[in-house]
Amino acid sequence: MSEYEYDPLTGQPVEPSIFTTPEVEEPPAPKIDTRDKLAKNASAFHQTKAVNNGEPDWAGMLLNAKDMAEKFRIRSAREAYVAEVKYQRMNEIMQAEKARIAEVLRTPIRNKSFYAELQRNDAPAYWSVEVQRQMKTDKAQLGLAFHLKGK
Numbered sequence: 119m120s121e122y123e124y125d126p127l128t129g130q131p132v133e134p135s136i137f138t139t140p141e142v143e144e145p146p147a148p149k150i151d152t153r154d155k156l157a158k159n160a161s162a163f164h165q166t167k168a169v170n171n172g173e174p175d176w177a178g179m180l181l182n183a184k185d186m187a188e189k190f191r192i193r194s195a196r197e198a199y200v201a202e203v204k205y206q207r208m209n210e211i212m213q214a215e216k217a218r219i220a221e222v223l224r225t226p227i228r229n230k231s232f233y234a235e236l237q238r239n240d241a242p243a244y245w246s247v248e249v250q251r252q253m254k255t256d257k258a259q260l261g262l263a264f265h266l267k268g269k
Contacts, residue, residue: 173203174199176192176196179192180193215243218240222236222240222243228252228253229266230266
């Protein structure tokens with residue numbers, strides 16, 4: 119359609135008026151909802167990228183969640199999982215430290231030079247309660263022999 123419309127009686131161009139109704143344009147075609155396809159592709163991506171360390175695929179689960187309540191349950195489960203993993207790792211560290219201290223206490227000759235060397239090489243083990251108690255009992259049992267340099 120040109121910029122001006124023509125009057126059918128006179129053939130002269132007529133400026134468009136605000137009172138004339140313009141032709142109705144067709145509405146644009148509805149957009150295709152690709153969210154389901156995107157969620158499936160993202161889920162497949164996360165399943166292939168998942169690390170085999172035993173941790174669930176939290177991002178993929180959040181993408182596949184149907185509503186906010188399910189997302190909340192997934193997030194709270196992740197927080198509980200992270201707390202449990204931290205507890206397990208801390209427990210492993212504590213068990214390793216106890217094993218190291220037990221190994222120190224199994225040493226047959228524990229005199230002042232042994233404890234001085236332990237303090238230089240492994241200060242956390244030296245300052246542990248168990249080693250300090252054992253050093254006190256060794257000092258009491260050995261008497262002056264505790265201060266001898268011989269191993």
